[in-house]
Amino acid sequence: MKIIAGNWKMNGTRAALENMLHALRDIVTNNRVILCVPFTMLGARSENVALGAQDVSTHDHGAFTGEVSAPMIADTGAKYVIVGHSERRMYHGETNDIVRQKAAAAIASGLTPIICVGETMDEKQAGKTMAIIESGVRESVPTDARNVIVAYEPRWAIGAGLTPTATEIAAAHTLIANTLADMGLDGTPVLYGASVKGANAAEIMSIAHVDGVLVGGASLKPDDFIPIITSVK
Numbered sequence: 001m002k003i004i005a006g007n008w009k010m011n012g013t014r015a016a017l018e019n020m021l022h023a024l025r026d027i028v029t030n031n032r033v034i035l036c037v038p039f040t041m042l043g044a045r046s047e048n049v050a051l052g053a054q055d056v057s058t059h060d061h062g063a064f065t066g067e068v069s070a071p072m073i074a075d076t077g078a079k080y081v082i083v084g085h086s087e088r089r090m091y092h093g094e095t096n097d098i099v100r101q102k103a104a105a106a107i108a109s110g111l112t113p114i115i116c117v118g119e120t121m122d123e124k125q126a127g128k129t130m131a132i133i134e135s136g137v138r139e140s141v142p143t144d145a146r147n148v149i150v151a152y153e154p155r156w157a158i159g160a161g162l163t164p165t166a167t168e169i170a171a172a173h174t175l176i177a178n179t180l181a182d183m184g185l186d187g188t189p190v191l192y193g194a195s196v197k198g199a200n201a202a203e204i205m206s207i208a209h210v211d212g213v214l215v216g217g218a219s220l221k222p223d224d225f226i227p228i229i230t231s232v233k
């Protein structure tokens, strides 16, 4: 069983989501399928696909115009929320500290946070990949977390049609699994994300400690997303 999570980012409509859920209704798979969609599309119903949000406030309620809280996301029936995605870190200045607070808020409301970590191109070129990944996990994942998912997303590869080598992915995921175990969180699923598509999904998910994928662009259309879901048992 793998976890196949889509991240629609700021794309789609409620009609497009209905179309996707309809297309996914009869797929035969043991994998857990999640779609993380814009807030406006939460509340859609599906028997076999869980919905998630893409960000959450650190606060529960109050005078925070434009924010959406974890209890509000849970109230829609959504089960997951992505926190610390590369684009939130890049465009909204989110740090590991903020990401950990968001993850904690999600957990407190019964949501499963999908906590993203990964290195930029500058960090990769400076030889800091492993250090950034390890500090990302140690500082972004709440230590008392039980129900969390971690996603390794090499930031330079997102939306770029680039992927690290299988050896690089294996090294990153082994480090993440070991770090989580050291934090008392062994067994936490670790997803790989960045330029996953039907043609590379099975190979990526055959790598040790890759428990699934987080898919951006290729999750938007059923013809692209279904082959990823059915690429592994």
Ligand code: PGA
Binding pocket: 007, 153, 157, 158, 159, 160, 161, 193, 194, 195, 196, 214, 215, 216, 217, 218
């Ligand atoms: P991509 O995005 O699959 O389009 O590279 C992945 C992500 O940002 O989660």
